[in-house]
Amino acid sequence: MKKWVKKLMISLGILLVIILLANFALNIWLKTQLPNYIKNNTDYKVSYKLLEVDLMSGNILSTGITVNSKNPQNVNVIGLQGTIDTLKISRFGIYDAIFNKQISSSDLLLSKPHLNIILAKPVDTKTGKKRNPVKFENIRINEGNISIFRHTKQKFFSVQDLNLYVENLQMTEESVEDKLPVVFDKYDIKGKNFFVQPDNVYALKISAIQTSNGRMSIDNFQLIPLMSFDQFKKYYPKKNKLFQFNIQKMEFTDIVLKKNKVSLANANFYNSDLLVYTTNAVPIKAKKPLNFQLNLEDVKLNNATVQVMKPDGKKLLYAEKLNLNINELRFDKETREEMIPVGYKNFQFSGQNILYSNHQDFNIGSLTLNPKKGELRNISAVPNGSSKGKTSMDLTTNYIGFNINKWEFIDKKLNLDVKDVFVDNVKGTIKAGEVKDNKKPNLAGIQFPILIRKVTLKNSNITYDKGNQLLIFNDLNATINDIQLTSKPDNSGMAVNVKDYFVTTKNFAYKTQFYNMTVGFLKLNKNNIQISQFAMKPLVSRAQFIKMIPVERDLYDIKANQITADGNWDLFSQNKSINASNVTIQSADANIFRSKIPNDDPKEKLLYSALLRSIKIPMNISNLNLKNSILVYEEDTPESAGPGKLTFSNFNMNVKNLNSAKAKGKPTRVDIKINCSFMNLAPLSVNWNFDVADRRDIFNISGRATNLPAQGINPFIRPYLHVTATGTIQEMLFNFKGNPRGLNGSFNLRHKDLKIAILDKNNQEKKGFLTAVANLLVKTDSGKLPEDVQVEDVERDPTKSFFNLFWKGIEQGLKKTLIGINIDKAKKTVDNAKTTVKEVKKDVKGMKQSVKEIGKEIKKTSNETNKEQPKEGKEKKGFLKGIFNKKEKSETE
Incomplete structure (x- = not known):
């Protein structure tokens, strides 16, 4: 063996011994000194039964742990209180824990934790820096009972029997501000009795959550108001809606919570019940839009019920047995600016027993809708007593169906192209309103023109009532093609352009x-x-x-x-x-x-x-x-x-x-x-x-009548002129020219065998003498057509009709040619005769008076004579009396 190899082996051996001794010493130190160190150098008090640390790997295993915050009132750090049966930490950051006071680990296992966690205050008011003293990349919890509180000690989250595996978990109050209390990459969860209170108005409860093969199931999801509607109006006068809903069961796969984004697929919601209370408050526009995104691949709503209440407690909207299937639903920065703040690829919607109530109640037996077509069945509109002065309908119809070529929102405006609309069997009354709404409608959300290619109305009976004036359509059938709705130039409403239409109706009636x-x-x-x-x-x-x-x-x-x-x-x-x-x-x-x-x-x-x-x-x-x-x-x-x-x-x-x-x-x-x-x-x-x-x-009117029996005009001249006529009007001609002031022209009359009768004012008895005199003055036959007479300066009464002026012209012509002049002559002759008779009667009356005076003188003379010559006087008296009586009798006759 070479020297350098021998030396290397000895060095590695010595190093290994040192590491083993250090690891052994560290474990002894951790067992004996770590609790005191944590107590003296951290904000927590910790005790445990077993603690093993691998210095090389940074892995920690501990059992029988009890943890408590030294100062529960310190809101700047996470507060902990509870027990953990087993704690296992992989790759624990010892250096960060000792010198940076930050707990970090790649993996965390908590077995049977029973913990109360108080979140740290999210922002240091002096430095403005975020605090995040705990960081785990991955976390596993078995049989946990965990409660999380805000720094204000208000309960924020709790769960029981929690079994959880999460990769890259982040859970701080910073996330709560973004509307996502937790975010993670992957998950596996099972638990019950979940509770979340995001604010002072609502609480969220879930009976149970579990996952299997990447699919999550949630039972009995509830959003519950923490106050009554009256309290909500009192304490939040500027908010206009209070929500309450229950979902019996939810299922979905592939959930992703990351920062401000929620994504999931194949979501199913069963037996949902949504209740919304509305107030009269005007909603305040948020200063900062929600930094929140929602992506749902496929969403199905099964057998839902929706109810929206008016401020007075009556129903504004009610619908049951609602079913909705949406593909690629999304809510993000782009869509929330549109009129409908969500985007989608496709949807199918259906519902039953739908009620919408404003100044009248609209009921729909069933409804189906998708982006291409819709059907409504058993529809009715009924006034509900709050329609004073407004147009109202009392109608029923079996069916309304429509097909859509295009339905989209571009630049916050509706772009609509309807292929056709079919309406069948409408029955009832539309009553016109008495109150005119001069307020211009808001058409800013519509992209004109709106196109409706065809509308068909079949087998309908409709009455339109405007001030008790009834317009009645029976068996009404109509087809209207190519309707174009555009904005009026003054923005006062929509204008309607129609290319073609076809309407039929039987027994049509209009009653005034x-x-x-x-x-x-x-x-x-x-x-x-x-x-x-x-x-x-x-x-x-x-x-x-x-x-x-x-x-x-x-x-x-x-x-x-x-x-x-x-x-x-x-x-x-x-x-x-x-x-x-x-x-x-x-x-x-x-x-x-x-x-x-x-x-x-x-x-x-x-x-x-x-x-x-x-x-x-x-x-x-x-x-x-x-x-x-x-x-x-x-x-x-x-x-x-x-x-x-x-x-x-x-x-x-x-x-x-x-x-x-x-x-x-x-x-x-x-x-x-x-x-x-x-x-x-x-x-x-x-x-x-x-x-x-x-x-x-200016106007011109001329005419000709021939061979008119004179008695034919009696029905009109008799009531006004108190005259009847017999004979024949062989020809009558008139030619008038006029203007709004009057008329002039010519008139001519040819007649034969003409006789007239003048009647009393009651048009009953004939005035014989006046009739005889008039007929003496009437020329029975006019012979050939005489010369025209001029109808002149016939003045028009501007309050009278054209025909009143025309009749005045005819009347003047008749007077000048025939009836009027002769009657006037007859009346004049009779009036002269009456005057003569009156004068004769006056003379006779004078003569009678003279005779009476002469008689008195004779009597006086006779009496004086009788005194002087009695006998002779008596004879004279008798003679004079006889003469006087004879004279008086003659006078009377």
Whole structure:
């Protein structure tokens, strides 16, 4: 053996002996002196039955350990109190323990520990440095009972029968501030009766936790408020929610807790029960967002119940049998800035017996939803008594289904593209609100436009009630294509644009204060309208109507077999318009009644050109045709005995270019042609035109009636002129031109065998003498068509309608040509005769008085004579008496 080898061997041997002796000496020292050293140089008092230390490896084994803090009031170090059956430490940092007062180890085994741990105060207020006096890379606990308290002695965490293996465990109050009280890389855990109190409001309890093959199971997870709702509102007036929930069982795999991040996979939550109390407090925005991330690979919520309470104790939201399956759910710095603060790859959601209540209760029997489609069944909306002044619904529907092309949030805004929506069997009433909300809606969270490609409504019966005016749709079916929701330019709400639609309904009805309008069948789309069996019937009698209206107003009774229209119209978008090529009304029967008994309406009545011009949207109807119809106009006055009546049967009308003068490039002159039977007796034709764009509102109206029996106009002239006529009006012509101030024009009348009868004010008895005189002045036959008479300066009452002005023109023409002048002549002749009779009666009365005076003188003379000549006087007296009596009799006759 070489010398240097021999020397090396001797040196190593000596070194080994020294190490063995040092290790032996150290163990003797640890057994005899370590407790005193720990007591004198650390903050703890420790005793044990056995302690073995391997100086080479740094491994420590100890049994029967008891540990207590020397100063339990010192909040700057971790406080310890309890016992440990066995303690095993691998690679213990002796140098750090002696010189840096820091306990560190790569591995820690605690067998049957019964410990109370008080966490150190997280920050030294003088230096601002974090304290972390205990550090273990890996920890194993068997059958442990551990309680952890905050430095304030408030209980923070406890567990019983804990069996735990954790790699790279970190557990300090610093972690609590980040919402994660413990973090680790790998774990294996089993225990029961877990308790965590993260703050003064809530406590977290778990009956049992166990892991098997990397899968964790948690039984009876509870988040419990530590105070009542009333106490919460009192002590936390600025918080707006108080939570309480139970989860019967949770299961998941691959849990990772690291710093501010929680990750797990295949999570299942069974029989969850969530209860949320809300207050009226406005939530305070956090100054610093939570530094917290959550990643869940697959999450399943099974048979959950959710209940959210209003501040008054009533339910805001309730849902049961909720099932949710989410893939790749995440909550992080990016997602928490979005409207929905979580991200996901896919989800499936379902629930039953869902209630949402605001000013009315919405109930859903069942709901299923995923990112591509949704279905709702057995839905109802019912007012709950808190809907005063607001729009409310009392509706039920069997089914609502929809398919979605795109549903995402970009830059905190909803981007929505709906493929289709299907709604089936809606029944009930929508009641319009009385209170108008002038508050502009907040649309900042919507990325416009919102697209809804198709909406289909089937087999529905819906009533819309606006101030007791009912709009009723029976057997309603509708399809609306390509709906686009955009923001209005002034941000006052959403505008609706519709590309196409198709609507049908049967037994449609619209009920107002005075009318019930019904339609047997209605078909409507963007290019065609078809209406069958239209009726507009009064709900009140004429007498009732007169009592109910404060001023003059027409009462209508209208029917029409069919109404059709072709063209195109836009009634939904911001740029509404009507452009129809043809509108046809078949077989209408219209009765218009007006009573002059109520007060006149003082409002100005616009002419038709001005009325059309007041329509706010572009409107143009190239041809409007009214065919084979009947129009009856009735009017009565306080002086008339019954209403005057005008009848236009076999009524046919064509209107060209009915417009509002707002459609660019379209003609604005309206031409109206009417052909009908006047009073069911004679043909009548009328031509009428005006230019809607001409603000002078000039109009022209002309017409011709032929072979009209004079008695045909009696129903109208009898109540007003107290006249009836017989004979024939062979031809009547009129041609008027007017404006809002009045009209002028010409009138002509050709008649034959004309006789008139003048009636008393009750229109019952004929005034014979006046009638005879009038007929003496009437020319029975006019012969050939006489010259026109001029209708001049007919002044319009602006509070009266156009037809009032038109009738005044006809009336002046009639007076000038026939009836009015002759009656006036007859009345004048009779008045002259009456004057003559009065004068004759006056003369006779004077003569009678003179005779009486003469008689008195004769009597006086006779008496004086009789005194002087009695006998002769008596004879004279008798003679004079006879003469006087004869004279008086003659005078009387």
